[in-house]
Amino acid sequence: xSGGAIFLLLLILFALITLFKTAVIVPNQEVYVVERLGKYSxxxxxxxxxxxxxxxxIRYKHTLKEQAIDVPPQMCITKDxxxxxxxxxxxxxxxxxxxASYGITNYVFAIIQLAQTTMRSEIGKxxxxxxxxxxxxxxxxIVKAIDEASDPWGIKVTRYEIKNIEPxxxxxxxxxxxxxxxxxxxxxxxxxxxxKLAKINRAEGVKQEAIKKSEGERIKMENEAKGKAxxxxxxxxxxxxxxxxxxxxxxQPGGKEAVQLRVAQEWINSFGNLAKETNSMIVPTNVxxxxxxxxILKNSFNFIDDKKE
Numbered sequence: 001x002s003g004g005a006i007f008l009l010l011l012i013l014f015a016l017i018t019l020f021k022t023a024v025i026v027p028n029q030e031v032y033v034v035e036r037l038g039k040y041s042x043x044x045x046x047x048x049x050x051x052x053x054x055x056x057x058i059r060y061k062h063t064l065k066e067q068a069i070d071v072p073p074q075m076c077i078t079k080d081x082x083x084x085x086x087x088x089x090x091x092x093x094x095x096x097x098x099x100a101s102y103g104i105t106n107y108v109f110a111i112i113q114l115a116q117t118t119m120r121s122e123i124g125k126x127x128x129x130x131x132x133x134x135x136x137x138x139x140x141x142i143v144k145a146i147d148e149a150s151d152p153w154g155i156k157v158t159r160y161e162i163k164n165i166e167p168x169x170x171x172x173x174x175x176x177x178x179x180x181x182x183x184x185x186x187x188x189x190x191x192x193x194x195x196k197l198a199k200i201n202r203a204e205g206v207k208q209e210a211i212k213k214s215e216g217e218r219i220k221m222e223n224e225a226k227g228k229a230x231x232x233x234x235x236x237x238x239x240x241x242x243x244x245x246x247x248x249x250x251x252q253p254g255g256k257e258a259v260q261l262r263v264a265q266e267w268i269n270s271f272g273n274l275a276k277e278t279n280s281m282i283v284p285t286n287v288x289x290x291x292x293x294x295x296i297l298k299n300s301f302n303f304i305d306d307k308k309e
Contacts, residue, residue, distance in 0.1 A: 005193055013035075015071065018053045018054075021051060021053040021054065022050055022051055022052075022053045022211025022240065023048070023049075023050060023051075024048070024049045024050075024051055024058065025046075025047070025048050025049075026044050026045060026046050026047055026049065026300060027046060028063045028218045029046065029063060029065050030046065030064065030127065031043050031044060031045055031046075031064060031094075031097045032044040032058045032059075032060070032061050032062075033058070033059050033060035033061075033062070033097055033098065033101045034051065034056050034058055034059065035056070035057050035059040035242065036052070036055055036056050037055060040098065040101075041056060042060075042109065043097050044080065046082050056138060059101070060097070060101040062094045062097045062100055062170045063094065064093065064094055064125075065093065065160060066091055066092070066093045067090075067091070067092055067093060067107060067108075068089055068090070068091055069089070069092065069111070069112060070087075070089060070090075071087055071088040071089065071090055071112055071115050071119075071160075072087060072112075072116075073085050073086065073087040073118060073164070073166075074086060074087070074116050074119065074120070076119060076123035076124070077120075077123070077124055078123055078126060078127055078128045078131060079124060079126055079127050080127045080128055081169055082128045082167060083133065083168060084123065084128065084165055084166060084167045084168075085121065085164070085165075086119060086162060086164065086165050086166070087160045087162075087163050087164055088112060088115070088119070088142075088156065088160055088161055088162045088163050089160070089163060090112070090115050090160050091157070091158045091159045091160070091161075092150070092155050092156060092157045092158060093155070094154060094156075095155070095156045095182070098154065099152065099154025099155075100154040100155060101154050103154060104153045106131055107150070107153045107154075107155050110150075110153070110156065111157070112152055113126050114145070114150070115142060115144050115146055115160065115199040118141070118142045118145045118146060119142060121305070122138050122141050122142065122289050123138070123300075126138075128167060128171070131165060132165060135162050136278065137285040138162060139159065139160045139161060139162060142160045143157055143158075143159055143160050146160070168177060200243055200245060208261070225300045233309055241280070245263060277293070
């Protein structure tokens with residue numbers, strides 16, 4: 001190959017390199033920081049741009065997307081002197097590419113370190129038991145501290161999330177025993193409450209049973225009393241009716257003699273039964289004289305007739 005051909009090839013290569021350095025296409029959601037002769041010149045947003053070759057140079061490239069940065073695990077000491085291992089995830093985005101380029105050498109490394117130191121500080125203010133239930137407060141405090149510190153760097157910290165809080169094995173065993181005891185305590189309380197309610201229900205059932213039983217007895221006694229009263233009334237009514245009929249029969253012709261005969265007959269039967277039941281009895285002197293008994297009854301009826309008149 002001749003010298004002219006080599007020169008032409010080099011010239012074409014130089015033109016391609018120059019063209020490559022002159023035309024720049026910036027992707028969407030990215031920015032390029034351009035320096036001219038070592039000094040900040042301008043910031044290129046997404047799109048097509050023309051640079052002065054060998055004078056303008058793309059010094060920094062930044063993404064405007066939100067970035068998730070893993071914060072490595074670290075040992076923190078709680079207020080009650082318990083060592084716990086904590087890691088997390090930090091979310092941030094570049095809001096000022098110039099500050100992010102010239103405000104700090106490596107903003108990602110700096111923010112991770114700041115997140116870890118802030119985490120140690122916040123954990124040191126809390127007891128271990130409170131730490132587990134204060135994740136939201138811890139996250140908010142870390143975001144607030146990092147956001148204030150990273151403002152000169154052109155970085156906006158959007159949120160921080162604690163991933164894991166790992167206490168020592170001995171503390172985990174103690175916490176497991178405590179949780180088991182708490183569960184057993186709740187179980188015993190639930191059982192006692194159930195037994196209490198069961199006893200109350202049984203007592204209420206016995207009470208209702210006694211009330212119903214007494215009500216039944218009262219109604220039974222009332223019904224029996226009503227039945228007895230009705231029976232007495234009917235007997236009295238029948239007795240009165242019988243007496244009335246007897247009185248009518250006495251006033252009939254021969255009624256008095258029939259009554260006298262009936263009474264005398266009952267008199268004799270009574271003394272006969274008495275003689276069967278005992279070996280000794282007092283007998284009136286005139287009991288054998290049936291005529292005397294009849295005479296006594298006759299006089300009684302005559303006395304009643306005189307009273308009526």
